[in-house]
Amino acid sequence: MEDKKYLLQTCKHCGNKGLLKIVADYKQHFKEMDGTDVIFTADTCWVLLECPVCKGISLYKSYTDDTMVTPYGYESDVSMEYPGNKYDYKHVPESILKSYQAAVKTSKVDLNVCLIAIRAVLEKICKERGSKKKNLEAMLKEMVNKNILPETLDQCSFLIRKLGNSGAHGDDIGMSQSDVLELIDFIETILYYIYELPIKIANVNDKYNLKLENKAEKTLECE
Ligand SMILES: [Zn+2]
Incomplete structure (x- = not known):
């Protein structure tokens, strides 16, 4: 060395x-x-x-x-x-992972651009889980109603959506870099909850030969 x-x-x-x-x-x-x-x-x-x-x-x-x-x-x-990653993302779809990584990258460069990027990650997650709604607000509501997102995470999402809109409109919302990093932290938790946690739980169950009643991924039923 x-x-x-x-x-x-x-x-x-x-x-x-x-x-x-x-x-x-x-x-x-x-x-x-x-x-x-x-x-x-x-x-x-x-x-x-x-x-x-x-x-x-x-x-x-x-x-x-x-x-x-x-x-x-x-x-x-x-x-x-x-700096460590709080979570190890092995099962997050590649395009969503790339958007998330892009958001992290911009967080050091331009906070407004970063907010738009964080918002885009959220939209991609909703679409990937089968939402066909027109706007992010409706998508998130649907995700919570169908229990894909718990209500606590919906509150984080609300914040992201609100701030992402401000970013898109170029409003000066007086956000600091640490606020933006906090939002990235929320996104990381959502990614973990939707894509990693179910697989971790399934793996533990497999290990002890417990059969899960429903191993299927949670996605929205097409209407
Ligand atoms: Zn660097």
């Missing part, structure tokens, strides 16, 4: 994928002894990275221990510890 000055990573602050500058690093070495014999070793490398685009700081972690040896050498578990 010492001889490298840059690491190829995606900056989660702005979405830039490129060479992030290594500004500091620290290696933790762990050794388990049995008398005078070393019976287990593990290394954790912490690397502080600076994005050349947004100057955001990220913390990258790489972990290796004796159990991770392969015929090609040691494997390591790498992860971006900060």
Whole structure:
């Protein structure tokens, strides 16, 4: 790690994928002894990275221990510890995921554009779940009525919709970046609730051989 000055990573602050500058690093070495014999070793490398685009700081972690040896050498578990994603999106449809990522990207650039982008994510979710309604308000109402969205999340959605409209009209609504990040947080929760949570629950049930009565995804019935 010492001889490298840059690491190829995606900056989660702005979405830039490129060479992030290594500004500091620290290696933790762990050794388990049995008398005078070393019976287990593990290394954790912490690397502080600076994005050349947004100057955001990220913390990258790489972990290796004796159990991770392969015929090609040691494997390591790498992860971006900060800023972390609260959720891991594996089942969110690609076009929705891309819109969400675009919204996150714009949050550092233009708040109004970001609000429009967040609103677009919400619309895509409703359409993907089968809503044929003409406007977002009607779509959301339908999603809540059919229990695809719980009422608590509908309240978040209301906020997103309202603010997204302001963004589209270019009104100065005096929103700070942290307000916008809060809205992104709501969207993340909605994505998790609709696409990830049902699969996680199904997986746990499968593990214990419990049969779910209805494994079908919740979508709106076409009228
Ligand atoms: Zn960046």
